[in-house]
Amino acid sequence: MKGRQIILDHIQGREAAALLVDGRLEDLLIDSDQPRVGAIYRAVAERPMKGQGGLFVSTPDGKAFLRQVKGIAPGDRLLVQVTGYAEPGKAIPVTTRVLFKSRFAIITPGAPGLNISRQIKDDDLRDELTGIARAVFEGEETGLILRSSCVDADPEEIAEDVAAMADLAAAVMADTEGEIEKLTEGDGPHDQAWREWTDPADIITEPGGFEDHGVLERIDALQSPLATLGGGASMYVEPTRALVAVDVNTGRDTSPAAALKANIAAARDLPRQLRLRGLGGQITLDVAPMPKKDRRAFELAVKSAFRADSIDTVLAGWTPLGHYELQRKRDRLPLSEVLA
Incomplete structure (x- = not known):
């Protein structure tokens, strides 16, 4: 279907929102049990953590970690805002720069x-x-x-x-x-969709919208690490405990330009894949082997793709082994955790 559709529904009892553009799933928001990004607490400061450049604060949802410590003493009351999702076993990331x-x-x-x-x-x-x-x-x-x-x-x-x-x-x-x-x-996802997806779109609020418009099928496809890129190329997006590994493959295309075409296609689709899968942190791309002279074209494609993305991402560049690395804000929970 042509055009933009915003579908507001629930999945597994959780509030959810999906953005479809010309029939392709472009963004997906699903609520979780963790504190939402943007939540604001009145918190109490604890002692600074030496060597970590910050301190813990007490909140109703448990410990939070604050990096700005200048002028804050243990026992101080302060307002902090959740900036992202905590990794397993770690404190909630917060800031005093409330927005x-x-x-x-x-x-x-x-x-x-x-x-x-x-x-x-x-x-x-x-x-x-x-x-x-x-x-x-x-x-x-x-x-x-x-x-x-x-x-x-x-x-x-x-x-x-x-x-x-x-x-x-x-x-x-x-x-x-x-x-x-x-x-x-x-x-929550419905309010966030209203806030962020501001381009004109058909808004669907009837219960069962995810099933009626094929969103559930697209979510099921995201459970697999495989993402097809067209022309037989593909990439596998696989989170590990340390990082997100992305492996780009040319498929059966053996032409001289096959690697560059596959790598550029992967660069253009990577922000969407990371958004939909809720992945952040360190991301390492094992690109299809290509001559160093083609790296510039790939870098331009990566920069263009992430410039249009709403989640902060730092492009770290090439490693000695020929991998390309990024650092992405943990703005969402992994889809596999939300739907577990």
């Missing part, structure tokens, strides 16, 4: 100033958005970022969204006294 993100705006306490997404190029529109923001938002110590989704939005809707997020931010940031407590839950 309040909605469909059109990001409120940034402690970082004053009005900023508009660089993707909005039209000067008249930027001036209009500046006027909207100044009419409803005043913050000497709080900043505002207007997101690219404002381009085609109704001005009244933008103003209401900014005002609501500013009120929420003010209320939460003032709530620093008391025992440890979860102050916000973080967005």
